[in-house]
Amino acid sequence: IKPANVLLDEDQNAYLADFGIAKNLEQVHKESLTAGGAIVGSPAYISPEQIKAEPVQPQSDIYCFGIMLFEMLTGRQPFPGPTPVAYIHQHLNDHPPSLREFNTDLPAALDVIVQRATAKNLADRYASITAMLRDLEQAFPQTVVLTHLAAPINGETAVYTRLDTAELAALENPYRGLRSFSEADADNFFGRDTLVQELLGFMSDGADLERFVAVVGPSGGGKSSVVKAGVIPTIRRGGLPDSEHWFIVDLTPGTHPWEEVEAALLRIAVNPPNSLLAQLRDGNRGLLRAVQRVLPADEKTELVMVIDQFEELFTLVEDEAVRTHFLESLVTAVLDSRSRLRVIITMRADFTDRPLNYVDFGEMMRRRTAFILPLTPDELTQAITRPVEQLGLQMEPRLVSTITAEVGQQPGMLPLLQYALTELFEQREGQVITLKMYHATGGVTGALARRADEIFESLDPASQMTARQLFLRLITLGEGVEDTRRRVLQEELLQLGSSSGNRSLIPAVLETFGRHRLLTFDHDPVTRSPTVEVAHEALLREWPRLRQWLADSRDDIRQQRLLAEAARLWQTNGRDDSYLLLGSRLTAFEAWVQTTTVKLTADEQTFLHASLIARDDQQAAEEERQRRELETAQQLGEEQSRRAEEQSAAAQSLRQRAYFLTGAVVIAAVLALAAVGFARSSTNNASLAATRASEALYNSNLAAANEAEAIANANIAATREVEANKEREEAQREANIRATAEAEAEIQREEAQNSERAAQEAYSLSLAANARQALEANNTELALLLALAANRIENPPLAAWQALIDVAYAPAASKEILFQNNIPLSFDLMPNGTHVLVGTNNGELQLYNLETKSIITTLRGHEGSVMSVAVNTDGTQALSGDSNGTAILWDLESGQLIHRMSGHSDAVEALDFLPDETRAITGVNSVNAPGELTIWNLKSGQMISRFGNTIDQNRYGIRSLAVLPNSNTVLVGINRANIADAPQFILWDFEKEEIVQSFQTATGFSISDIAISPDQQYILLASFDNNIYLLDLASNEIVRELRGHGADVSSVAFSPDGKTAVSGSRDDSIIWWEVKSGRILNHFEGHAEDIRQIGFSNL
Template structure:
């Protein structure tokens, strides 16, 4: 495995490599989103990609994460993807027992303190059915105050389940120097397996050496564990009390039946031997001392006791009831009352690849699937189902992204371009399943819980339709390897029916979750208590049944009431008196919520108010539903310390549930069940008083996210009436905004102010231009007047000049005409003198053509006119005329030719 220091994985900043082992490597890291130092164990690809590991990782990690004990290193987060699995744990700075032993064996007081703390941790794990199987010095860690913690349950095993295939074939899990004989021989493991390993670790803690070192190889170590007695402690330390040998010999006995019955007995006997009291070897587990749910009230030894003190490590009995939370797969052993329904669902799954489990809110549909159907499939109830892969998701606001994360969790190899494949067409999911499943015969069961979120959280209709059609195509395609189980609230039953293909699947393959019968309800009440070793008063059962049987959707209320009663048990009996004290089924939830509110200071009360408003999606024609949000969103609204404290208190009383975003691993929060919305009157009043503001805040949130996704493009800022609404919400609304939402509104307001300033400047500029224009126009008018006057004067002068020129031209033209006329007169006179009268008259006529001809022209015309000559020319004959005759009046003439 390459060194990952300096990289960022799912928002975790990887720092230094702490250590490596056969299964993977451990790094120190930092999670900036919650400002926390962590340790991350990264499992090697050859293990993380193994089909059996993939099948069991989620359920086993869930089981380990449920281990809550002050001396167990908490598992904060976990996920798996192709080529790796990741376990995020608390970072402890004190090092491991292995590192401490490099400086020699521990002092006796320190060893006693360590064994007390680790023993209490082991008891907690064993009570949950978990065997560690790899107890060794490397897995015992210390904090700055030298308190010991049991770490690395990464290969821990639920002893109620079957082993991995590899183990069935003889493969050994654990570290050779600390293996119990039954592990070496691949026999079933029990809590006594861990006691053996703890005995070996205790030997090395006291002496600085393991009892069997394997000088001749690994096989010699195995033979020693199987046959050789544990060497006396005095082989390495003569100062140790001889009585300690008996303790070690008992803990590390070859036969599990001969070892201490539990880790408490080992710790108790160790102290007795250490301080000189003759040890006894109890044959029964140490009695459990009852305690409250408060972690601080659990008696855990954190410093040495006085010599001779008898130690009793009190361990909290696991509460088998789930409050408002749904039963998960790891809770299957505590799930009672729905056996018939589970069997009916399994029968349907034999015949179909799609199954819709429909019921009202609070009917237990999610629990039936997760704690009933899924464990049955893992056990192989249906043919081959123990080899199927199971993935779970909720639609959220981006169902395709959630679907991608679910598929990657079971993918054995990197699936390239999976987002594009899922979104490009409706056959994308079918092809994606083919790509991620290993082998040709494996199948995938996809559980989609809270399917109604597809209609309450998804705002884009195209996305919703594509997701529904993808599911329909994938489960109905020939040779499909996908099975889909959905849980859907009954009041949303009509929504998927609007989509033709998917609606037909719902119609043909759905199962309605009916209320529990009286017998089933009795099993649901008594079964978990009996499994925890606690009795239930008959009167309590009768009272609960009488109240719940008339209340539809009351199962979460019943579970919550039983959770509260279990915390108030007396002598390990659930009593009717305690039940009545909390207000019964109908009053326990509201009473607890109101108590938490009343016990808070004013700042915390307002934080609770604002937090719960954000944790609800308002119903549009349906009931209000819970909404899953990032913890960072809540912290951004109120003081971080106040919110964190509030989340812890509400979570402790099971009013909230916590998870992580599959993409960024950011912690998420949601109300544990809609029952809280229905039953707590104060919350309903808050919602009714702020409905319009809540809707407006969701619009602000969506707009702010779009603005951020578009890299703060100003065109995505609010304007107009929409901005006025946002401004009113910011200044006077009943719903507080996050930092990002406030920044969005303020950026929109700033843009509006800039635009208003720019508009005012533009108008001022236009007004100034208009004023300058008017001044210019007046100036131009004055100039125009002056110019007009000057032009008029110049025009008059020019006209005078023009007229003078014209007159000169006219005079010149007249002179020329008269000269020409007089010339013609002279010519006419010459022709008259030559008796060419016809030409003379013609010239005289030409001389008189000008206006006002000269006198001389007129005179020559008269002389020519009266001179003998041609009077007329008559035409009509082609040849010469030989004779003519005229009438006496001169009007007619005859000619001959």
């Protein structure tokens, strides 16, 4: 035993690893584990008997533990060494120094414990670790509580101690907050025994796929917990044949799944190789070979590989080839007849369609998937109460029923439940956890958001901004599915601080949210670098502030992830310039970074800056090249022009000389002719003149030739200037071509996006069609999965949406309650939506749990049939009216009758609480007496006022009431009783005691029920003419008629969002309507009797 072999998990549970010198103490033979006489052990922690190569005993471990205990208490080793020889001498001859030399605050009793544990003689040490733990407990009476020693040691009895007040404060919280249960939490994991046995049955049913099981459920449904804290501990205990000999590893795919698998296999390898990565990547049988490589030769030894959060294979792995190879390798390893690998995966239900795109793996999923269903009420009660009962604490019964009612069977509620219980445990007082404490923490649905907001608001402004940036980094955006948490290296987050100069804020903010279990910390399995992630996706759903951050920054996050990936590739490839951003893509990022509020890491900023510098350098080089080419062309043109001018001037000079000489030749010729007649002696002079005339002619021709050359040179210069202009035009043309190419590339990208969208829509429509086929075959489970998959793309086609509606609301009763000895006549839903208060014909009111279909409370006090029921806004009180003209106010928490309000002239068929809930209004339905409205004081039970003939002199009854929230008015539906001129319903001001408005439809039939839209802009009127009318309260006009029933419409109700409504009729059917269009979404038929009343629940 030494510190390096003690491993701690995230909850500081300690595990002992590396049993290199462990041996079976019950062996008959005492052979050495190593070569004869060799010393086995680490010098700083070795026991004397190990040094002497004597047989080791349990007391040898106690000696090592004593050495380590000294180091834990003082921060230093008892023997300084430093060489192995020095350590050996000290272990054999020296005693540890006193602990109080290094820490005077330590109890003196600890010195005695350490000295006894490290005695040189085996017999002088503790006989067992249990005895040593007892002494340690007594040495720390106020700070250390040993509530339970998990298992007996060497046949000793397990140790328990009573809890006093000081010990109560020191109890470890048994709930998990947002974290899933781990194997170490098995003792506190309750409520899933049935599911655990079902999963073990999957693994031992003898089928050809018993080596594979997929556990699928909604986020927060408890997938990871049931595997890690339920299935795995059972396997270790031998829950399957020979499973106590099996090895177990767990991993998440991450961005590099094969590296995760390698790290997991190396953790359990008997003779670990340096690397398994190449073997794992070598074909589809690589995984199978790697498993055989790391396991011992014993054929009974198998490996259970738990792959948690399997959806990461589809959200984080970008290389399709890697994903396909991983899935095919799993199929091969599971199906091979010689395989020793068993695979358990957990995956969110909204990703179930992704594996179905891979034929072989999809078939395994189809045949071997276990779906996680919500806990039953009994299972939920166990999960709530058993962990604290083990600690000697109790919960108020009302608290348990309140929590179970609030959680119900809603999917994904378990993390919220665990977090609420975690907060509740921290706020406990004494040994009883009360309902008052529960309400103070915010309950199941409010505790998480309340705590997250409290933490955020406790931060200073700079830290709040840092927190926002951190959480935006910790989320992977869902495209067509819910967003998911993202595991991030802490170094990435610390770079955010470096880039803004607030590096010290990052660790402080992480520690603050981590301390309250909203963030979890781990290490990358390959690099061992620290990581951080959101504790659970429930935080993404339940914290409004975080949802708003995401809504405001969703596009910015997408851009940041694209930039981060590009920067990663640049860094990975040695910052090669070819990986820098170019063209329009760089321009887009340059503009985005000027407007975004998302902070960039130092690496991202460096990458973007390098791209901008490279672009500027490239542009500058291009501009310099073009400038040099232009200057060269201009200089060449100027030089040619100059030479042409010089040559032209020379030609002109020669021509002038030629002209002069020609004139001289003419004169000479005249003189020569004149001289012929005077003297023959002048013949020589004439010859000379002729010669000079020839020279003049030659010079004239030479001048003409020079002029021609000058003209030619000028033409050459002009030609070169033209060529330079052409080169400039060519450069401009190439620039235009590049611009055109970029534009065409952008068009192609848009066309590709359109093609991708078309493919997505085609796939969505295909899934929708398959969903309808499954629905027609009555396979509603498959139909729902397919319909959900069809709607995962952004803005799914209308046909996909309609398919989801048709499947989700296909006619089928999810809950049915049979009344044996009475008939339900009226009801009102409790605020939690999972309970209903029902009035019956025998005068009873029964409070039902719709999930369990069980009666919680029965209220008795009426002498006639209960015709009307109303529950107040917090569910603590209820009103009921009967056929004998009596109304009763009830306390629903105690079941007691508060007030009996008598004196009505006939049956009380309509009643409600007024907005202040200190008063109530009742209406009497009678055709033999005037219509009657009565206002009651609920504190005293006395009548405040009654309005009969004031309403109208005609005699008609009141069928329905609907109080407008936050107003002084109530809508009153009238039973006209064949009185043609009576209104169908009125808007009554109960403070002024006057009619505000009267309403009447074209048919004039009586109104049986009234429903007010959530935004209070519209009302629905159920009529005896088989129709429903939508009335605009502002204009007092009927804006739509809903037709579809074949008999009187008895009841109508808006959905919580006001977009749809349901109606019940005496034609024994229910219709689900789209209010805006009046379209029938579904028609539910098959009831045996009339539909008397209808409403929406949360189930």
